[in-house]
Amino acid sequence: VTNLPSQQTAGHKGGRSCIRYRCGLTNTIQDVLNQRPGWVEVKDDGEWDLNWCDVGWLRENFDHSYMEEHVRICHFRNHYELTRKNLMVKNLKRYRKTLEREAGRLEASKCDFFPCTFVLPSEYHIFVEEFKRSPGSTWIMKPVSVYSSDGSRSEEQKDEAQVESYVAQRYIENPYLIAGRKFDLRVYVLVTSYIALKAWLYRDGFARFSNTRFSLSSIDDQYVHLTNVAVQKTSPDYDPEKGCKWQMQQLRQYLTAKHGFETVQTLFKEIDNIFIRSLLSVQKTIINDKHCFELYGYDILLDQDLKPWLIEVNASPSLTASSQEDYDLKYRLLEDTLHIVDMEGRLTGKEKRVGVFDLMWNDGPVHMDVGLEALGSSCLVANTHLGCVNDRQKQLQQLLKPFPGQKRT
């Protein structure tokens, strides 16, 4: 049992001069926490105000900890409802049914972004039926790996996990290719509350390319189809110098050049839809806790018709950097996350944008502030800008008061 004796606080919004953090990871997040003015690390049993823990710690300690009001932790207790494939499928299917009953077919079809998936062995028979109904289709078996009963692990710990069960997922045979290569998108979504749902979308992300050229005939070549850099690293072709990544902005420009502005705008709207629907589907299942926030890494795949598909949601997206550029991106991502968590009490709570994060959902869709000229029109523009330009430094300077004890530069 871990006791967290009550801590002397000066009030959460009062601007704490010293914030104690505990960090269970040894990558970019360490640097970000270390370099944040006024934050000090505590180890072992020390009292902390923010805990950037791994899921293992969470599993062992969360239920036994008493947390003061101001304390923050970077995971929700049962995040695996969203991130474990079998549970995600179950939640999404249930949500879809409810939606169909309440709002009709059209509305429910907006949940059709998850490739047909069956949990094995429990859904074995319906899987076989579906398999027979679509001859020539390809299915991919994905392990649902566990350490213990709740089945959560971080991306870096993939190799060490034990596999408990599988899901069979319809393989997307016509992925969108760039120069013959398959790629997937990694997008970051920050959730600070499930009831009411408050979610932020990070403008930057990246596209991860497969190192080899795509073709269905090479289905045996495992390196072609799995685009995670972590898996790519074991491919004999892999050249660590290359990086195999494009920034989201680059991808968005490329797609716009190829397909035109309107098509790509529609595509990104559909991608927003994936985030929102997936979060809404677990809204009632996830144990909401004002102490918790969570940074998710969404993996999205595009097919040739430019329809986005949800592949996976990660509760512990890899924070290890593969290059300087990657490091910078993850550094900014984590810094902005901490700005939003706002231990220092600098935000009013009414912000629609913090750094590179745009507020995507706040108990309802969030729209951009429109200028006077547009008041006449009834067109509401969503407040998301995935892959768009951002002027982070300037925005942060205007938005945030300096840290206590720090002069504004």
Added chain:
Amino acid sequence: MITENPVDITSVLMDESAELSVSVTQIVQRLKGTHLHSQLEKQAKECLHKPEIKLETLKDDVRRLLKASGWERKLQNAVYRELHILPPSGHPRAPPEHTKEPLEYMCKAQVNWEKRILKSLNSMCTELGIPLARKRPVPEQKELTNKWNEMGTDEPGNADTNNLTCSRLHLDVLVGLRNPNNERSEDLTVRSHWGLIQVSLNVRDIPQMREMYPELGLTYGQLGIDDHTHVPPDLFESEHIHIGKKVVSEQDSAAAQQYSRQGCPTGLRAQLWSLILNTTNDPEDITHYEQLKARVINHDLLVDNLIYKDVKLTASNDDYYFVFEDYLYQVLLCFSRDTAVLEHFSYNSATPPKSCIQNKSGSEQCAMVYPPNGVIPFHGFSMYVAPLCFLYNEPSTLYRVFREMYIRYLFRLHSVSSHPSGIVSLCLQFERLLQTHLPQLFYHLREIGAQPLRIAFKWIVRAFSGYLSTDQLLLLWDRILGCDSLEIVAVLAAAVFAFRAENLMEVTSLASAEAVLADLSTLKVMPLLQIFLFATSV
């Protein structure tokens, strides 16, 4: 203007119109053999079946119908294109070499440069023991056909880069240029030129460029500036996109070129560039590309090795262009075999190299252009193609656009000539701009042994490809197409130095100057250009 009778105004006027009619005749001649011509004939014949046609007014009626159906516009675009690549008209008695390059010392330098490249190519031939060209055995042909879309997966092979001509050698040739008519003292004075290029060519200064390219000015909206997040789109962007859509639907080549001066919207750029360059994707273009592909499959050329090396060294190592590796091979290997490229040598100061083919008995020799397109690739050549991969993914379209860009603009970056868009003029223009407007900086850099051109040369030769971020590069190339000139590249190089002048004044060595200018990926091209051209006091 040379006339037979200097006092005869009439004959001057007649010469002018004679010149015009010569051009017209030339263009008509060139267009006669093209697919467009046969299409026009066919369309005209079909018009005859239409009821509106009357025998009395046959010519006018046919013309009217062709105009209404858009064929006149296509012809206009074709003529416009021919005007772009028409060799400059010279004196009727001047030999063709003078048309290519009027200055003799430039000619000589180009010839010497070519000799060096050939020497390098020949030594590569002997070293590697590969013939200049060989027919591929059938199994190899089959293998290449299967691998056509993924040639990039091959092993890199030997990493020896000695045979790829690099920009340093190229710069040395330019630095060594001297006009024998000009006696120059070696003393450095305020009036002398401080830079490396020691020949006098007529290059535009800022006031002249302001006049030539007013659309880049502060009173005109620009993509790259006025589409920034803080600027409401109603001010410029929306209207500009609307006009762009109209230009594309009208299929007007000249209008597209004018439009491009203010930048092309991302969603329309591919179509606009195609329009400006008048490249089509008709079945005959696709057939032509397939023919070139067949030539690649059938024969292996020594220069292919240069292409493989270059792609592996440059584009494959680039953070963004690595994806397009396969496209680059597909374009460049075909490019080497495209004899249609030889046409551009009528206005290029360079001459295609020739090789002697001996038949089996060794008795007969015939000189053939080698490689078939007359262009020997060098280090960085693939970077000319890479940015285009962002816009076109049909190999035949990508190929056509690249080829047209090359024969209109890019070839000037690596042949020695006096043309205002030639590499010599661009380097000189860069140095003059710097010396005129940033004399303190130039002097300082010179003193610490960091001649600015030594750093800027690589940017200019590649038209900044690989140095700027892709979206900025495309905005720059919009203006190259729009202004029909590469001068903007020289101006940008000077503007970059101006932007980083403060840091550069503090450095004390060439290496540290290089470091200050090593990373251009965050630069915004249009603000730099605008400020340098229109906000610098003259």
